[in-house]
Amino acid sequence: xxxxxxxxxxxxxxxxxxxxxxxxxxxxxxxxxxxxxxxxxxxxxxxxxxxxxxxxxxxxxxxxxxxxxxxxxxxxxxxxxxxxxxxxxxxxxxxxxxxxxxxxxxxxxxxxxxxxxxxxxxxxxxxxxxxxxxxxxxxxxxxxxxxxxxxxxxxxxxxxxxxxxxxxxxxxxxxx
Amino acid sequence: xxxxxxxxxxxxxxxxxxxxxxxxxxxxxxxxxxxxxxxxxxxxxxxxxxxxxxxxxxxxxxxxxxxxxxxxxxxxxxxxxxxxxxxxxxxxxxxxxxxxxxxxxxxxxxxxxxxxxxxxxxxxxxxxxxxxxxxxxxxxxxxxxxxxxxxxxxxxxxxxxxxxxxxxxxxxxxxxxxxxxxxxxxxxxxxxxxxxxxxxxxxxxx
Numbered sequence: 361x362x363x364x365x366x367x368x369x370x371x372x373x374x375x376x377x378x379x380x381x382x383x384x385x386x387x388x389x390x391x392x393x394x395x396x397x398x399x400x401x402x403x404x405x406x407x408x409x410x411x412x413x414x415x416x417x418x419x420x421x422x423x424x425x426x427x428x429x430x431x432x433x434x435x436x437x438x439x440x441x442x443x444x445x446x447x448x449x450x451x452x453x454x455x456x457x458x459x460x461x462x463x464x465x466x467x468x469x470x471x472x473x474x475x476x477x478x479x480x481x482x483x484x485x486x487x488x489x490x491x492x493x494x495x496x497x498x499x500x501x502x503x504x505x506x507x508x509x510x511x512x513x514x515x516x517x518x519x520x521x522x523x524x525x526x527x528x529x530x531x532x533x534x535x536x
Numbered sequence: 537x538x539x540x541x542x543x544x545x546x547x548x549x550x551x552x553x554x555x556x557x558x559x560x561x562x563x564x565x566x567x568x569x570x571x572x573x574x575x576x577x578x579x580x581x582x583x584x585x586x587x588x589x590x591x592x593x594x595x596x597x598x599x600x601x602x603x604x605x606x607x608x609x610x611x612x613x614x615x616x617x618x619x620x621x622x623x624x625x626x627x628x629x630x631x632x633x634x635x636x637x638x639x640x641x642x643x644x645x646x647x648x649x650x651x652x653x654x655x656x657x658x659x660x661x662x663x664x665x666x667x668x669x670x671x672x673x674x675x676x677x678x679x680x681x682x683x684x685x686x687x688x689x690x691x692x693x694x695x696x697x698x699x700x701x702x703x704x705x706x707x708x709x710x711x712x713x714x715x716x717x718x719x720x721x722x723x724x725x726x727x728x729x730x731x732x733x734x735x736x737x738x739x740x741x742x
Contacts, residue, residue: 367555368608368615417556421606429610515598524603524617528592531604535585 362413362494363476366421369428375420376471376479377413379497383489386464393460396435399486403441407466407500409458409509410445411523416497418527419444420470422534433534441470447510447529457509465489466500547583547683552618555605559618563683564611580612583683588614590658590685597656599649600671600678619680620672625665628710642670643716645677647723650698653679655728659694661685663702665709692730696737699724703738 361378383389392400403420410416423440426432434443434451446454460467467489471479484491503522506512510526539562543550551562565584568576584607594601603617624642627634634642646668653660660667661684669678688694699721706717721738725731 364557367553368606414557418605421556425606425608425610513596513598525595528595528604531606532585532588532592535588535607535609 361476361480361491363479364417366417366424368421369424372424372428373473374476375417375424376469376474376476377416377420377494378469378471378480378483379407379492379494379500380467380469380483380487380489381465381492381496381500383465383467383487385488386460386467387462389487390460390462390464401436401438401471402483403438403470404460404464405442405445405458405468405470406461406464407468407497408464408502408505410468410497411501411506411519411526413494413497415445415523415526415530416441416468416470418530420472422530424472426534437472438470441472444533445530447533449533468497545683553615555615558605560605560615561602561618562613562615564613567612581609584609584612584614586686587682590682590687591616593656593658593687594653594679594682597652599652599656600676601682602678602680619669619678621669621678622672623666624668624670625705625709627670628665628713628716639713639716640719642677643719644723645670647720648727649677649679650702650720651724651728651731654695654698654724654734655730657688657690659686659688659691660698663698664705665702692733692737695734696741699734699738700741 361376363374363376365372365374389400389404393404405416420441422444423437426440427437432440434440442459443451443454445458448454469483506522506526510529512522512525516522516525539551539553541549541551548563548565553560553562565580588604588607591601591604595603602619604614605617606615608615627642660679660682662681667679667681669680671678703717706714721735725735
Protein backbone atom coordinates (compact mmCIF):
# COMPACT_ATOMS: atom_id res chain seq x y z
CA UNK A 361 0.00 0.00 0.00
CA UNK A 362 1.08 3.54 -0.71
CA UNK A 363 0.19 6.30 1.76
CA UNK A 364 0.93 9.97 1.43
CA UNK A 365 -0.50 13.40 2.07
CA UNK A 366 -1.07 15.65 -0.95
CA UNK A 367 0.87 18.92 -1.19
CA UNK A 368 -2.10 21.17 -1.99
CA UNK A 369 -3.86 19.84 1.16
CA UNK A 370 -1.08 19.33 3.73
CA UNK A 371 -3.46 19.20 6.70
CA UNK A 372 -6.07 16.96 5.11
CA UNK A 373 -4.69 13.62 6.26
CA UNK A 374 -3.44 10.72 4.22
CA UNK A 375 -4.45 9.23 0.89
CA UNK A 376 -3.96 5.47 0.75
CA UNK A 377 -3.66 3.56 -2.50
CA UNK A 378 -3.77 -0.20 -2.57
CA UNK A 379 -3.62 -2.75 -5.38
CA UNK A 380 -5.35 -6.13 -5.29
CA UNK A 381 -4.97 -8.68 -8.06
CA UNK A 382 -6.91 -11.84 -8.85
CA UNK A 383 -9.90 -10.39 -7.04
CA UNK A 384 -12.63 -13.01 -6.81
CA UNK A 385 -15.49 -11.05 -5.24
CA UNK A 386 -15.82 -7.97 -7.49
CA UNK A 387 -19.45 -8.80 -8.17
CA UNK A 388 -20.29 -8.99 -4.46
CA UNK A 389 -18.39 -5.76 -3.70
CA UNK A 390 -20.13 -3.95 -6.52
CA UNK A 391 -23.51 -5.07 -5.26
CA UNK A 392 -22.66 -3.78 -1.78
CA UNK A 393 -21.47 -0.47 -3.25
CA UNK A 394 -24.71 -0.06 -5.17
CA UNK A 395 -26.71 -0.62 -2.00
CA UNK A 396 -24.56 2.08 -0.33
CA UNK A 397 -23.04 -0.28 2.20
CA UNK A 398 -21.35 2.11 4.65
CA UNK A 399 -18.61 -0.40 5.42
CA UNK A 400 -17.21 0.26 1.94
CA UNK A 401 -16.03 3.86 2.28
CA UNK A 402 -13.45 3.47 -0.44
CA UNK A 403 -12.97 4.28 -4.08
CA UNK A 404 -12.80 1.01 -6.02
CA UNK A 405 -11.14 1.48 -9.38
CA UNK A 406 -10.78 -0.97 -12.24
CA UNK A 407 -7.02 -1.12 -12.81
CA UNK A 408 -7.43 -1.62 -16.57
CA UNK A 409 -7.94 2.12 -17.10
CA UNK A 410 -5.06 3.24 -14.88
CA UNK A 411 -1.62 3.88 -16.35
CA UNK A 412 0.18 5.00 -13.25
CA UNK A 413 -0.24 5.76 -9.55
CA UNK A 414 0.10 9.44 -10.45
CA UNK A 415 -3.20 9.28 -12.35
CA UNK A 416 -4.92 8.04 -9.18
CA UNK A 417 -3.25 10.73 -7.07
CA UNK A 418 -4.36 13.48 -9.48
CA UNK A 419 -7.98 12.29 -9.27
CA UNK A 420 -7.79 11.99 -5.47
CA UNK A 421 -6.46 15.54 -5.29
CA UNK A 422 -9.41 16.82 -7.33
CA UNK A 423 -11.84 14.87 -5.14
CA UNK A 424 -10.39 16.44 -1.98
CA UNK A 425 -10.42 19.85 -3.64
CA UNK A 426 -14.10 19.47 -4.57
CA UNK A 427 -14.96 18.30 -1.05
CA UNK A 428 -12.99 21.12 0.58
CA UNK A 429 -14.73 23.76 -1.53
CA UNK A 430 -18.20 22.22 -1.32
CA UNK A 431 -18.13 21.36 -4.99
CA UNK A 432 -18.71 17.61 -4.76
CA UNK A 433 -20.63 16.37 -7.77
CA UNK A 434 -21.18 12.84 -6.46
CA UNK A 435 -22.26 11.55 -3.02
CA UNK A 436 -18.93 11.58 -1.22
CA UNK A 437 -15.20 12.06 -1.61
CA UNK A 438 -14.62 8.41 -2.54
CA UNK A 439 -17.13 8.23 -5.36
CA UNK A 440 -15.70 11.61 -6.39
CA UNK A 441 -12.26 9.97 -6.90
CA UNK A 442 -13.77 7.51 -9.38
CA UNK A 443 -15.80 10.23 -11.08
CA UNK A 444 -12.76 12.53 -11.30
CA UNK A 445 -10.74 9.86 -13.09
CA UNK A 446 -13.15 9.91 -15.99
CA UNK A 447 -13.02 12.45 -18.82
CA UNK A 448 -16.83 12.23 -18.95
CA UNK A 449 -19.09 14.52 -16.94
CA UNK A 450 -21.74 11.80 -16.90
CA UNK A 451 -21.65 10.20 -13.44
CA UNK A 452 -23.10 6.85 -14.44
CA UNK A 453 -20.70 6.51 -17.37
CA UNK A 454 -17.74 7.53 -15.19
CA UNK A 455 -18.53 4.94 -12.54
CA UNK A 456 -19.11 2.30 -15.22
CA UNK A 457 -15.81 2.94 -17.01
CA UNK A 458 -13.57 3.57 -14.01
CA UNK A 459 -15.31 1.88 -11.12
CA UNK A 460 -15.71 -1.76 -10.29
CA UNK A 461 -17.34 -4.09 -12.85
CA UNK A 462 -18.52 -7.59 -12.17
CA UNK A 463 -15.58 -8.88 -14.23
CA UNK A 464 -12.89 -6.73 -12.59
CA UNK A 465 -9.96 -8.79 -11.33
CA UNK A 466 -7.26 -6.15 -10.81
CA UNK A 467 -8.61 -3.49 -8.49
CA UNK A 468 -7.09 -0.28 -7.13
CA UNK A 469 -8.56 0.95 -3.87
CA UNK A 470 -8.28 4.52 -2.62
CA UNK A 471 -9.03 5.57 0.93
CA UNK A 472 -8.93 9.18 2.04
CA UNK A 473 -8.30 9.50 5.77
CA UNK A 474 -7.64 6.88 8.49
CA UNK A 475 -4.34 5.24 9.34
CA UNK A 476 -2.50 2.94 6.96
CA UNK A 477 -2.76 0.00 9.40
CA UNK A 478 -6.53 0.31 9.78
CA UNK A 479 -7.08 0.57 6.04
CA UNK A 480 -4.77 -2.31 5.17
CA UNK A 481 -6.34 -4.62 7.74
CA UNK A 482 -9.89 -3.76 6.72
CA UNK A 483 -9.22 -4.21 3.00
CA UNK A 484 -7.67 -7.61 3.67
CA UNK A 485 -10.92 -8.61 5.36
CA UNK A 486 -13.34 -7.46 2.68
CA UNK A 487 -11.46 -8.23 -0.52
CA UNK A 488 -10.92 -11.78 -1.75
CA UNK A 489 -7.70 -11.33 -3.68
CA UNK A 490 -3.95 -10.81 -3.36
CA UNK A 491 -2.58 -7.50 -2.20
CA UNK A 492 0.35 -6.48 -4.37
CA UNK A 493 2.95 -3.71 -4.48
CA UNK A 494 1.37 -0.53 -5.87
CA UNK A 495 4.23 -0.39 -8.40
CA UNK A 496 2.49 -3.24 -10.22
CA UNK A 497 -0.28 -0.83 -11.28
CA UNK A 498 1.67 -0.18 -14.46
CA UNK A 499 1.33 -3.82 -15.50
CA UNK A 500 -2.44 -4.13 -14.99
CA UNK A 501 -3.36 -1.56 -17.62
CA UNK A 502 -5.25 -2.24 -20.83
CA UNK A 503 -3.77 0.40 -23.16
CA UNK A 504 -6.46 0.04 -25.82
CA UNK A 505 -9.12 0.64 -23.19
CA UNK A 506 -7.28 3.73 -21.89
CA UNK A 507 -6.95 5.19 -25.38
CA UNK A 508 -10.59 4.60 -26.13
CA UNK A 509 -11.84 5.91 -22.83
CA UNK A 510 -9.77 9.11 -22.95
CA UNK A 511 -10.11 9.54 -26.71
CA UNK A 512 -6.37 9.65 -27.22
CA UNK A 513 -5.23 10.32 -30.79
CA UNK A 514 -3.46 7.47 -32.55
CA UNK A 515 -0.09 9.19 -32.73
CA UNK A 516 0.61 8.91 -29.00
CA UNK A 517 2.11 5.58 -28.00
CA UNK A 518 4.85 6.42 -25.49
CA UNK A 519 3.60 5.57 -21.98
CA UNK A 520 4.74 8.82 -20.38
CA UNK A 521 3.18 10.88 -23.21
CA UNK A 522 -0.01 8.88 -22.87
CA UNK A 523 -0.07 9.56 -19.13
CA UNK A 524 0.36 13.30 -19.71
CA UNK A 525 -2.54 13.39 -22.16
CA UNK A 526 -4.74 11.45 -19.74
CA UNK A 527 -3.85 13.71 -16.79
CA UNK A 528 -4.62 16.77 -18.91
CA UNK A 529 -8.12 15.62 -19.76
CA UNK A 530 -8.74 14.77 -16.08
CA UNK A 531 -7.46 18.20 -15.01
CA UNK A 532 -9.68 20.26 -17.30
CA UNK A 533 -12.87 18.18 -17.13
CA UNK A 534 -14.80 20.29 -14.69
CA UNK A 535 -13.72 23.73 -15.84
CA UNK A 536 -16.61 25.74 -17.13
CA UNK B 537 4.95 22.78 1.13
CA UNK B 538 8.39 23.78 -0.16
CA UNK B 539 7.63 26.26 -2.88
CA UNK B 540 10.42 28.13 -4.61
CA UNK B 541 9.70 31.36 -6.42
CA UNK B 542 11.41 31.23 -9.80
CA UNK B 543 9.72 34.02 -11.67
CA UNK B 544 7.71 37.07 -10.87
CA UNK B 545 5.86 38.25 -13.94
CA UNK B 546 3.32 40.96 -14.64
CA UNK B 547 0.37 38.61 -14.24
CA UNK B 548 1.57 35.79 -12.03
CA UNK B 549 4.17 34.33 -9.73
CA UNK B 550 5.76 31.09 -10.85
CA UNK B 551 7.00 28.56 -8.30
CA UNK B 552 8.61 25.17 -8.45
CA UNK B 553 6.93 22.76 -6.08
CA UNK B 554 6.62 19.05 -5.44
CA UNK B 555 3.20 17.86 -6.56
CA UNK B 556 1.94 14.33 -5.88
CA UNK B 557 5.34 12.65 -6.34
CA UNK B 558 6.41 14.83 -9.25
CA UNK B 559 8.32 18.08 -9.74
CA UNK B 560 5.88 20.74 -10.86
CA UNK B 561 5.46 24.39 -11.68
CA UNK B 562 2.76 26.29 -9.83
CA UNK B 563 1.67 29.43 -11.60
CA UNK B 564 -0.35 31.67 -9.33
CA UNK B 565 -2.13 34.64 -10.83
CA UNK B 566 -2.30 37.83 -8.78
CA UNK B 567 -5.47 39.24 -7.37
CA UNK B 568 -6.00 42.58 -8.99
CA UNK B 569 -7.18 44.76 -6.16
CA UNK B 570 -8.10 47.66 -8.42
CA UNK B 571 -10.90 45.55 -9.87
CA UNK B 572 -14.16 44.67 -8.22
CA UNK B 573 -13.52 41.29 -6.51
CA UNK B 574 -16.32 39.52 -8.37
CA UNK B 575 -15.18 40.83 -11.73
CA UNK B 576 -11.57 39.96 -10.89
CA UNK B 577 -12.59 36.40 -9.99
CA UNK B 578 -14.54 36.03 -13.21
CA UNK B 579 -11.75 37.35 -15.43
CA UNK B 580 -9.04 35.39 -13.64
CA UNK B 581 -11.07 32.16 -13.81
CA UNK B 582 -11.55 32.67 -17.52
CA UNK B 583 -7.83 33.20 -18.07
CA UNK B 584 -6.89 30.13 -16.04
CA UNK B 585 -9.38 27.98 -17.93
CA UNK B 586 -8.24 29.33 -21.28
CA UNK B 587 -4.59 28.66 -20.45
CA UNK B 588 -5.31 25.11 -19.24
CA UNK B 589 -7.50 24.31 -22.26
CA UNK B 590 -4.91 25.57 -24.75
CA UNK B 591 -2.17 23.53 -23.06
CA UNK B 592 -4.25 20.35 -23.15
CA UNK B 593 -5.32 20.96 -26.74
CA UNK B 594 -1.72 21.53 -27.84
CA UNK B 595 -0.63 18.29 -26.23
CA UNK B 596 -3.49 16.44 -27.91
CA UNK B 597 -2.44 17.62 -31.37
CA UNK B 598 1.20 16.74 -30.74
CA UNK B 599 2.67 20.13 -29.88
CA UNK B 600 5.02 19.66 -26.93
CA UNK B 601 3.92 21.82 -23.98
CA UNK B 602 3.94 21.34 -20.20
CA UNK B 603 1.36 18.76 -19.11
CA UNK B 604 -1.43 20.25 -16.99
CA UNK B 605 -1.72 18.54 -13.59
CA UNK B 606 -4.31 20.53 -11.67
CA UNK B 607 -6.29 23.74 -12.05
CA UNK B 608 -7.00 25.33 -8.67
CA UNK B 609 -9.47 28.12 -9.43
CA UNK B 610 -9.92 28.92 -5.72
CA UNK B 611 -6.25 29.82 -5.41
CA UNK B 612 -5.88 31.12 -8.98
CA UNK B 613 -3.16 28.53 -9.62
CA UNK B 614 -2.32 26.08 -12.39
CA UNK B 615 -0.03 23.19 -11.54
CA UNK B 616 1.86 21.84 -14.49
CA UNK B 617 4.82 19.72 -15.49
CA UNK B 618 8.25 21.09 -14.65
CA UNK B 619 10.35 20.91 -17.80
CA UNK B 620 14.10 20.36 -17.48
CA UNK B 621 15.84 22.12 -20.31
CA UNK B 622 17.21 25.33 -21.73
CA UNK B 623 15.31 28.19 -23.26
CA UNK B 624 16.01 29.07 -26.87
CA UNK B 625 16.90 32.50 -25.52
CA UNK B 626 19.76 30.93 -23.54
CA UNK B 627 20.82 28.76 -26.47
CA UNK B 628 21.15 31.81 -28.70
CA UNK B 629 22.72 34.08 -26.08
CA UNK B 630 25.97 35.84 -26.87
CA UNK B 631 28.86 33.47 -26.50
CA UNK B 632 26.69 30.36 -26.58
CA UNK B 633 28.23 27.98 -29.05
CA UNK B 634 25.65 26.78 -31.55
CA UNK B 635 26.65 25.29 -34.88
CA UNK B 636 24.86 26.04 -38.15
CA UNK B 637 23.56 22.49 -38.17
CA UNK B 638 22.13 22.85 -34.67
CA UNK B 639 20.51 26.17 -35.44
CA UNK B 640 18.92 24.78 -38.62
CA UNK B 641 17.56 21.87 -36.62
CA UNK B 642 16.26 24.27 -33.98
CA UNK B 643 14.56 26.51 -36.55
CA UNK B 644 12.93 23.47 -38.12
CA UNK B 645 11.49 22.35 -34.79
CA UNK B 646 10.16 25.84 -34.03
CA UNK B 647 8.63 26.29 -37.48
CA UNK B 648 6.90 22.91 -37.35
CA UNK B 649 5.53 23.44 -33.84
CA UNK B 650 4.11 26.87 -34.70
CA UNK B 651 2.59 25.49 -37.89
CA UNK B 652 0.80 22.74 -35.95
CA UNK B 653 -0.37 25.16 -33.28
CA UNK B 654 -1.72 27.69 -35.79
CA UNK B 655 -3.31 24.98 -37.92
CA UNK B 656 -5.35 24.11 -34.81
CA UNK B 657 -6.35 27.79 -34.49
CA UNK B 658 -4.34 28.34 -31.33
CA UNK B 659 -2.58 31.61 -30.71
CA UNK B 660 0.19 31.71 -28.13
CA UNK B 661 0.06 35.44 -27.49
CA UNK B 662 3.62 35.88 -26.20
CA UNK B 663 5.98 34.04 -28.51
CA UNK B 664 9.44 35.01 -27.35
CA UNK B 665 12.56 32.87 -27.34
CA UNK B 666 12.27 32.69 -23.52
CA UNK B 667 9.01 30.83 -24.00
CA UNK B 668 10.57 28.20 -26.23
CA UNK B 669 12.52 25.43 -24.54
CA UNK B 670 14.56 22.44 -25.60
CA UNK B 671 14.06 19.50 -23.25
CA UNK B 672 17.25 17.98 -21.84
CA UNK B 673 15.83 14.47 -22.01
CA UNK B 674 14.93 14.17 -25.71
CA UNK B 675 15.76 17.56 -27.29
CA UNK B 676 12.11 18.11 -28.06
CA UNK B 677 10.98 21.71 -28.55
CA UNK B 678 8.47 22.66 -25.87
CA UNK B 679 6.43 25.84 -25.97
CA UNK B 680 5.73 27.28 -22.52
CA UNK B 681 3.77 30.09 -20.84
CA UNK B 682 0.32 30.04 -22.39
CA UNK B 683 -0.81 32.82 -20.07
CA UNK B 684 -1.94 34.96 -22.99
CA UNK B 685 -3.05 32.17 -25.29
CA UNK B 686 -6.44 31.84 -26.91
CA UNK B 687 -8.28 29.91 -29.57
CA UNK B 688 -9.08 31.99 -32.60
CA UNK B 689 -11.65 31.67 -35.30
CA UNK B 690 -9.37 31.33 -38.30
CA UNK B 691 -7.83 34.77 -37.80
CA UNK B 692 -4.90 35.33 -40.13
CA UNK B 693 -4.10 38.53 -38.27
CA UNK B 694 -3.75 36.86 -34.83
CA UNK B 695 -1.36 34.32 -36.28
CA UNK B 696 0.67 37.02 -38.03
CA UNK B 697 0.95 38.88 -34.72
CA UNK B 698 2.31 35.70 -33.07
CA UNK B 699 5.05 35.57 -35.71
CA UNK B 700 5.63 39.31 -35.50
CA UNK B 701 6.28 39.09 -31.74
CA UNK B 702 8.79 36.31 -32.37
CA UNK B 703 10.50 38.33 -35.09
CA UNK B 704 10.74 41.33 -32.74
CA UNK B 705 12.48 39.11 -30.18
CA UNK B 706 14.96 37.96 -32.80
CA UNK B 707 15.66 41.51 -33.98
CA UNK B 708 16.15 42.94 -30.51
CA UNK B 709 17.69 40.03 -28.59
CA UNK B 710 19.33 37.83 -31.20
CA UNK B 711 20.23 40.13 -34.13
CA UNK B 712 23.06 37.76 -35.11
CA UNK B 713 20.54 34.93 -35.54
CA UNK B 714 18.11 36.54 -37.95
CA UNK B 715 18.79 33.81 -40.50
CA UNK B 716 17.31 31.43 -37.96
CA UNK B 717 14.06 33.37 -37.95
CA UNK B 718 13.98 33.22 -41.74
CA UNK B 719 14.37 29.45 -41.60
CA UNK B 720 11.53 29.28 -39.07
CA UNK B 721 9.29 31.15 -41.54
CA UNK B 722 10.36 28.90 -44.38
CA UNK B 723 9.55 25.72 -42.44
CA UNK B 724 6.32 27.26 -41.16
CA UNK B 725 5.38 28.03 -44.76
CA UNK B 726 6.05 24.46 -45.86
CA UNK B 727 4.25 22.82 -42.94
CA UNK B 728 1.04 24.78 -42.72
CA UNK B 729 -1.52 24.91 -45.53
CA UNK B 730 -2.77 28.36 -44.75
CA UNK B 731 0.70 29.81 -44.10
CA UNK B 732 0.76 31.92 -47.25
CA UNK B 733 -1.91 34.33 -46.11
CA UNK B 734 -0.37 34.59 -42.63
CA UNK B 735 3.07 35.36 -44.08
CA UNK B 736 1.54 37.91 -46.42
CA UNK B 737 -0.14 39.58 -43.48
CA UNK B 738 3.19 39.59 -41.62
CA UNK B 739 4.82 41.34 -44.59
CA UNK B 740 2.05 43.91 -44.79
CA UNK B 741 2.63 44.83 -41.19
CA UNK B 742 6.18 45.98 -41.82
